[in-house]
Amino acid sequence: MTQKSVSDLRVKILSALSDPTRLELLEYLSGGERCVCEILPAFQRSQSTISKHLNILYEADILERKVDGKRTVYCIKDPQVFEIIRMVDSLALTQISQLAEAGKILEKSLNNRS
Amino acid sequence: MTQKSVSDLRVKILSALSDPTRLELLEYLSGGERCVCEILPAFQRSQSTISKHLNILYEADILERKVDGKRTVYCIKDPQVFEIIRMVDSLALTQISQLAEAGKILEKSLNNRS
């Protein structure tokens, strides 16, 4: 049973991370906890949209939420999530540099042709 | 420009990983390169579906593809992708154990109540 839960959670976490707005939200929250009214002006999205995104990250257990008076404060639950993102970036960078390398080789062979 | 590319690729990679079938495909391919006709019987999905999933992983630069006669062989391009998945699992496990911990505490307090 735990096995199934882990693979479900795995997909849930990865799905939550696979959206540009949510990645920006995480980056924004890397500076520490913020209430929604602070977050909103930093994003060019409607309040309902941001709220929904925050909730998706919360449901995936990536964000923590605490209600403080009439405000709701969100923060990163486990900074390990940034390690994941960094690894993805690292993979992406490897791909890009390989592409650039291929580009150079291609260019060189095109020049040699003339 | 590279900046935008990295964040695009980041989302592309994460999206590619956020599907249970594709994660299973990666796991299956962790044993080494396989042609599609080997992969198919291992999955209860139509040929077209598997082909599409493989293509998504290929487009995200996670899989490599080589045509060999009438076969197409897929393999993991960079094993670092498994590091990413392991980190996600680790995050998921932390969440589950925290949940279990909370469950115990709740149970204990319920018992104490009686």
Added chain:
DNA sequence: TCTATTCATCGTCTTATGGCGATATGTTTA
């Protein structure tokens, strides 16, 4: 050359996702 095999792609359907405005809910403040 005809046939079978292997795989990608297309068309279609259904469901999921992201976006928004409007509305509901709870909380301070006047």
Added chain:
DNA sequence: TAAACATATCGCCATAAGACGATGAATAGA
């Protein structure tokens, strides 16, 4: 208690994504 504020949620639309069967294209073998 009324008004203002802060958020979540609802209902809707448009687009994306996953699934399948059917078709297409390439290769291998008879």
